[in-house]
Amino acid sequence: MTRERLYLYDTTLRDGQQTQGVQFSTPEKQAIAKTLDKLGLDYIEGGWPGANPTDSAFFDAAPETRATMTAFGMTKRAGRSAENDDILAAVLNAGTKAVCLVGKTHDFHVETALGVTLAENTENIARSVEHIVKQGREALFDAEHFFDGYKANPDYALEALKAALDAGARWIVLCDTNGGTLPTEIFTITSAVIAAGIPGERLGIHTHNDTENAVGGSLAAVDAGVRQIQGTLNGLGERCGNANLTSLIPTLLLKEPYASLYETGITREALTTLTMASRQLDEILNRVPMKQSAYVGASAFAHKAGLHASAILKDPTTYEHIDPAAVGNARVIPMSNQAGQSNLRRRLAEAGLEVEPGDPALARILDEIKEREDRGYTYDSAQASFELLARRELGRLPDFFEVKRYKVTVERRKNKYDQMVSLSEAVVVVKIDGEKTLSVSESMDELGSDRGPVNALAKALAKDLGKYQSAIDDMRLVDFKVRITQGGTEAVTRVIIDSEDGSGRRWSTVGVSPNIVDASFEALLDAIVWKLLRDA
Numbered sequence: 001m002t003r004e005r006l007y008l009y010d011t012t013l014r015d016g017q018q019t020q021g022v023q024f025s026t027p028e029k030q031a032i033a034k035t036l037d038k039l040g041l042d043y044i045e046g047g048w049p050g051a052n053p054t055d056s057a058f059f060d061a062a063p064e065t066r067a068t069m070t071a072f073g074m075t076k077r078a079g080r081s082a083e084n085d086d087i088l089a090a091v092l093n094a095g096t097k098a099v100c101l102v103g104k105t106h107d108f109h110v111e112t113a114l115g116v117t118l119a120e121n122t123e124n125i126a127r128s129v130e131h132i133v134k135q136g137r138e139a140l141f142d143a144e145h146f147f148d149g150y151k152a153n154p155d156y157a158l159e160a161l162k163a164a165l166d167a168g169a170r171w172i173v174l175c176d177t178n179g180g181t182l183p184t185e186i187f188t189i190t191s192a193v194i195a196a197g198i199p200g201e202r203l204g205i206h207t208h209n210d211t212e213n214a215v216g217g218s219l220a221a222v223d224a225g226v227r228q229i230q231g232t233l234n235g236l237g238e239r240c241g242n243a244n245l246t247s248l249i250p251t252l253l254l255k256e257p258y259a260s261l262y263e264t265g266i267t268r269e270a271l272t273t274l275t276m277a278s279r280q281l282d283e284i285l286n287r288v289p290m291k292q293s294a295y296v297g298a299s300a301f302a303h304k305a306g307l308h309a310s311a312i313l314k315d316p317t318t319y320e321h322i323d324p325a326a327v328g329n330a331r332v333i334p335m336s337n338q339a340g341q342s343n344l345r346r347r348l349a350e351a352g353l354e355v356e357p358g359d360p361a362l363a364r365i366l367d368e369i370k371e372r373e374d375r376g377y378t379y380d381s382a383q384a385s386f387e388l389l390a391r392r393e394l395g396r397l398p399d400f401f402e403v404k405r406y407k408v409t410v411e412r413r414k415n416k417y418d419q420m421v422s423l424s425e426a427v428v429v430v431k432i433d434g435e436k437t438l439s440v441s442e443s444m445d446e447l448g449s450d451r452g453p454v455n456a457l458a459k460a461l462a463k464d465l466g467k468y469q470s471a472i473d474d475m476r477l478v479d480f481k482v483r484i485t486q487g488g489t490e491a492v493t494r495v496i497i498d499s500e501d502g503s504g505r506r507w508s509t510v511g512v513s514p515n516i517v518d519a520s521f522e523a524l525l526d527a528i529v530w531k532l533l534r535d536a
Helices: 026-039 053-060 086-092 107-114 118-134 146-152 154-166 183-195 214-224 245-254 274-285 306-314 341-350 360-375 383-394 453-461 466-472 516-535
Strands: 007-010 043-047 068-074 098-104 138-144 171-176 203-207 228-231 402-414 420-432 435-442 476-484 493-500 506-513
Touching: 007 245, 026 043, 026 053, 026 274, 043 053, 068 086, 086 098, 086 118, 098 107, 098 118, 098 154, 107 118, 107 146, 118 138, 118 154, 138 146, 138 154, 146 154, 146 171, 146 183, 154 171, 154 183, 171 183, 171 228, 183 203, 183 214, 203 214, 214 228, 214 245, 228 245, 245 274, 341 360, 341 383, 360 383, 383 506, 383 516, 402 453, 402 516, 420 453, 420 466, 435 453, 453 516, 466 516, 476 516, 493 516, 506 516
Parallel strands: 007 043, 007 228, 043 068, 068 098, 098 138, 138 171, 171 203, 203 228
Antiparallel strands: 402 420, 420 435, 476 493, 493 506
16 A cells, blocks of 8 residues: 655744744754754754844755755735735745745734734735745745634634635645644544645644643644644744654654554654654753653653563563664663562663572672662662662672772852852872872863862863773763752752763763762762773
């Protein structure tokens, strides 16, 4: 059976930039566009040229892509022709093969927000799309607030769509702009649109996630007949975000009935880079990846319960809906006080440690884990520290170096501008091959701001490790989490550190102490030792 083609339209660089706290630079937009293109997206919406300097600069230096680069703008304003609208002209001047224009399809927004008549708005849509087509560009029309508009006045909402269709729009995109339309409603209304004479192969869907239904709503629209899906990487977008392409893409490729009914521009081989693409975006945004993200999250295939892990050993399909490798992810068997020996042996095997069933060391490791977790440690989110603990118990951990002592000081004083500032300084003494090395580091950044005592300690510890230095030069701390596990005067601090190296490899370590600096140092030390172990 011939599969129908679904087209995937990415709007990370435009809609994603509306996420609170997100502001891409031009080089960042270029890097993301290249990643999206390698993944196999059909369209990449680069932004709104003329709306801000970054978007304009991006289109001036947009990378060559197989995907159709698209500029975004709005339909012409009332009272002027499409040819003489300077805002529309700026969008066309970007020189993209496709242009997507947003226009109102909800009568309330037309009359209240725009302050024009319904007939004027329809005329603006038609003349704008017609102008785009005359320029030899592929025209897309984003029907803003369409679902709300259809529920309020279906005749006018359809009139606006037909105006764009008759003017030559290749795609008419039904937008759930407020994100409040549920999947069943989207299916029913989209079916009505097709029944009214607008072919499904000319329709797209653009959903927002305000009810946590953006992916479900997009799939409902496909079920009804649309053939283009718009979304963003990692679900970026205003308010609660847009439809998440890192969930939609593997669902379309791996889940029935979609896998049998449709094909996309994304190959199974390219699908294996999805997790990397997701994490690359978070890296650019300096955000910690959401561990519970479907398909690509670090916990998406983590099996903590002993019963689950035991079943996974026999057949991964007992608790996994897909093979993690299909999306470039990996199975994780976390260690905790819920773990049994089968779970432990599996986790050790993944670390390259083969231990025979019944080995007394297994019971010792489990006892140690349970005792430490009672003191505040957690190993289900600190796999690297777990491995080091197990290796010590098994006698398989090399003695790379020894920390003889460390000291951290924090000074608060006035600078030459009579401003109160703080300065943190750390001293670390390590012993390698019988020789001691003393390293000192401050926590001042390039702007003259104090980054704190933990930063100073991390810099000092990694400053001079002699023959091991080259192995840790590409290592950096990407996240630092602190939690107080007990209250009152006996409070215990747990620190979890996420580290990364130049190859993109990530690992987590844990430290526990009544002293936050000491807990941090323990986690930092584990992070470096694990890195040396892996590179050795």
